Amino acid sequence: MPAVCFYFQVHQPYRLRHYTFFDIGGSPFYEDVQANCDIMLKVARKCYLPMNALLLECIRKYEGRFRIAFSLSGTVLDQFEEYAPEVLESFQALAATGCVEMLDETYGHSLSFLYSRESFRTQVAEHRARIKSLFGQEPRVFRNTELIYNNALAKEIENLGYDALLAEGADHVMGWRSPNYVYRPQGCSRIALLLKNYALSDDIAFRFSNHDWPEYPLTAEKFAHWVHAMNGSGESINLFMDYETFGEHQWEHSGIFEFMAALPEYILQNPDFCFKTPSEVIASKEVRGTLDVPNFMSWADAERDLTAWLGNDMQKDAIHALYACQDKVLALNDAGMTRTWERLQTSDHFYYMCTKWFADGDVHKYFNAYGSPYDAYINFMNVLADFTLRLDALYAAQQATAATTIQA
Numbered sequence: 539m540p541a542v543c544f545y546f547q548v549h550q551p552y553r554l555r556h557y558t559f560f561d562i563g564g565s566p567f568y569e570d571v572q573a574n575c576d577i578m579l580k581v582a583r584k585c586y587l588p589m590n591a592l593l594l595e596c597i598r599k600y601e602g603r604f605r606i607a608f609s610l611s612g613t614v615l616d617q618f619e620e621y622a623p624e625v626l627e628s629f630q631a632l633a634a635t636g637c638v639e640m641l642d643e644t645y646g647h648s649l650s651f652l653y654s655r656e657s658f659r660t661q662v663a664e665h666r667a668r669i670k671s672l673f674g675q676e677p678r679v680f681r682n683t684e685l686i687y688n689n690a691l692a693k694e695i696e697n698l699g700y701d702a703l704l705a706e707g708a709d710h711v712m713g714w715r716s717p718n719y720v721y722r723p724q725g726c727s728r729i730a731l732l733l734k735n736y737a738l739s740d741d742i743a744f745r746f747s748n749h750d751w752p753e754y755p756l757t758a759e760k761f762a763h764w765v766h767a768m769n770g771s772g773e774s775i776n777l778f779m780d781y782e783t784f785g786e787h788q789w790e791h792s793g794i795f796e797f798m799a800a801l802p803e804y805i806l807q808n809p810d811f812c813f814k815t816p817s818e819v820i821a822s823k824e825v826r827g828t829l830d831v832p833n834f835m836s837w838a839d840a841e842r843d844l845t846a847w848l849g850n851d852m853q854k855d856a857i858h859a860l861y862a863c864q865d866k867v868l869a870l871n872d873a874g875m876t877r878t879w880e881r882l883q884t885s886d887h888f889y890y891m892c893t894k895w896f897a898d899g900d901v902h903k904y905f906n907a908y909g910s911p912y913d914a915y916i917n918f919m920n921v922l923a924d925f926t927l928r929l930d931a932l933y934a935a936q937q938a939t940a941a942t943t944i945q946a
Contacts, residue, residue, distance in 0.1 A: 539810055539812055540768065540773055540810060540812075541774045541814035541819055541822070541823070542811060543816060543819050544605075544606040545606070545608070545681070545704060545776070545778045546607070546779060546780070546781035547608075547611075548610040548614050549610075549611040549614050550577065550578060550617055551881075552569045552884065553569065553570050553577070554568055555569060556570075558920060559920055561920065565924070566924065568921045574617060574621070575620075578621040582622045584785040584786050585782050585784050585786045586625045587625060588795065589785060589795070590631075592798060592799055593606060593798075594628075594635070596798075596799065597637045598635075600802055600803075600806065603802075603812065604637065604813050605639075605813040606637070606638055606813070606815065607816050608638065608640055608641065609642070610629065610640070611644075611647040612645030612647070612668060613647055613884060615672065626672070633673040633674070639675070639817055640669050640675045640677055641681050642681075643665055643681050644682070646880040646881055646884050647683050647884050648885060649885050652834070653858075653861040655694070656868070677700075678702070678817050679700060679702045679703065679732075679816040680695045684838055684846075685705055685706045685778070685837040686835070686844065687706065687834065687836070688831045688833060689723055689832055692723030692725070692726050693726055695729060696727075702729060702731065702816055702817070702820045704733075704734070705733055705734070705831070705835070706836060706837040707733035707734050708835050708842035709842075710835075711831055711835055712733070715829075716772055717736075718733075718771070718772025718773060718774055719823070719827070720820060720823045720824065721825060721829040722827070722829070723828070723829060723831070724828055724829060730820040732774065732816055732820070733776060734776050734837060735777065736842075738765070739776075739778050741764075742756070742779060743779040743780065743788075746783075746794055747794070755793070756797065758797050758801040758803075758804045759800075761797075761801065761804075762804035762805050765805060766811065769808070774814070774819045776819075839894065846892050847889055849893070849894060850911075852912070852915040853888045853891045853892070856888060856891065856918055857888055859919070859922055860882055860883065860922060863926060866930070866933045867879045870932055872932065875925075875932065879925070882918075882922065887918050890906050890914035891912075891914045892911055893911045
């Protein structure tokens, strides 16, 4: 029986305030509190609250046959608690149905695996503990930030005890193979790999309201027909997308909510099909092959690589400068400084610095909180300069105290 596996990524970064050169050394307040609050309340109203209510109704209507998964970043969970506790309660209500699986990721939605395995493991453990405390689940499936993945990540996640992880079904990796099966990562002996069917996922996430798309308008009946056509050539159709697709990226007037409300019925009309969470997929489907991914891939842009975050010298300079702080941050062991450093690792800060153009550039401009990538770089580096000054001063004071204690 082929399964439809829905996974939604829920994330909001802590956006930085306008921080000038003249603020360096004078102001330790980096985040735009008003913007973060306003954006959270806007997205809660347009997406989180109505979509959570819709999904809860679908779960009840289909008596548990409709099943989904979420990955909520640590930064979005923090902002739910700060600005929109009713949203957190609505996610808890979904989790309580037993039909919703919560996945793990890095707490700060960071690129830490690329630069610091120590920070990566710390953030994964943080996130796991937070999901357990808020939702009563101990996640068994992992998704890395932006679906960034390679063989080394799979081995790390296997060593951390997870049963499966998610990745992009990129053409340049898959070749002739289909993303609609369960795979084993190269070099692993136990963990399973679920791959995004990006064509069908992007039909919803990006093309749904595009009037120039030949398949417009996309109806639930038409989409279900496409899914059903994969019977016999796939065992798990993995539909992975940003949760903000619903109501924020695809506005309410596009019909996106009506589409999603109707989709379970059309999918379930074919008795060969069902909905499963990622853990249920790997428990019920056999591994059909080994997938070798030596180079990093992601779910971003046409290339499905790392260039959205690390494609130019500004991005590389900023992230190397940030991780150069690690030794002092860890030695200092100050909760406030560690939290700030973790939030500065959020991938969005580097995404804002992307200088890619053409079709990809349109997407980057939409998500950019700055007038230009250069503004984003300058603002981030000003913040990092002040953070480094504070870090150096606190570290020097710590070392001086330690030396005095030893002498005594």
